[in-house]
Amino acid sequence: MDRIIYTAAGGAARVLEQQAVISNNMANVSTTGFREQIAIYRSVPVVGQPGLPTRVSTVTATPSSNFEQGVMAETGHALDVAVTGDGWFSVQTPQGEAYTRAGELAVNQDNLLVTQQGLPILSADGAPVEIPDRGTVTFSNDGQISALGAGDNPNDIQMLGQLKLVNAPAGSLVRGDDGLFRTADGQALDVDPAVRMISGFVEKSNVNPAEAMVSMIANARRFEMQMKVIQDASANAERANSILSTNG
Known part of the structure; x- marks a missing residue:
């Protein structure tokens, strides 16, 4: 294959990967708690025989995510945190255990506190949180959960435990195919008492649409440029073949 076509085709493939x-x-601009995925190009050596150590190709890599906080939107819903x-x-x-910033919670048919995907949210002791039937739930800024059952006296508030709020060093979490984050070694993180939350709000995606x-x-436009290079290379090859045919 003509080297210029190989180079342009490789560049076009990388552009398509980044476009994905x-x-x-x-x-996911409107997905609650979504973290923008970062895509970059990086060089890789071309291996094989024969070859030169200076020859490299490119691949699209998604080494990390943008962990900046998204905009807080007030909903007023008791289960939004x-x-x-x-x-x-x-x-x-x-x-196993995974981590998310999406706080649109709900109560399932088993009276467990779950995410919109139906995954149980964990308490500080690593167990699912059970909500009293038709109970009114409130959260404190450190994750403490209290509930008042239907028809109960306002003074009979039940303490249900505390949400497991964790923190992790930057770059230590890996995004899974399900959109959730996990530690690179698969180990669960410990509770971080310094993490704070608010109720009645959700965090929007941190993707900037513009x-x-x-x-x-x-x-x-980059893809169009790569295609133009391929077209020009093909046209040049046709001209060269035409000249050789004439001379022959």
Whole structure:
């Protein structure tokens, strides 16, 4: 294959891979607690025989996410909660403990406090949180959960425990295919008493729609440039073949 075509085709493939990441970010602009995924190009050596140590290719890598806090939106719903500053809610998944910033909670048919995906949210002791039937739930800023059952005396408030609020060093969490974050070694994090939250609010996605749209347009133009290089290389090859045929 002509080297210029190989180079341009490789560049076009990388642009398409990055476009997929940006498109996913755009699709989650309104997803509560979503963390923008970062895509970059990096060089990799071309291996094989024969080869030169100076020859490199490129790949699209998603090494991390943007962990900046999203905008807080007031909902007034008792089961909507949001972490302020650094920190995460803990949830139970079939693969073990995971972490999220999405605080749109609900009570399922088993009276367990769950996320919108139906995953049980964990208490500080690592257990699901059970809510009294038709109970009114309130949260304190340190995650303490209290409930008042239907028809109960206002003085008979039940303390249900405390949400497991954790924190992790920057870059130590890995995004899973389910959109949740986990530690790189799969170990559960300990409760961080410094993490704070508020109720009646949710945290919006931290994706900037305008920046994502500009990136999509810029990527589309890069792809067009790569295709133009391939077309020019093909046209040049045809001209060369024509000259050789004439001379022959």
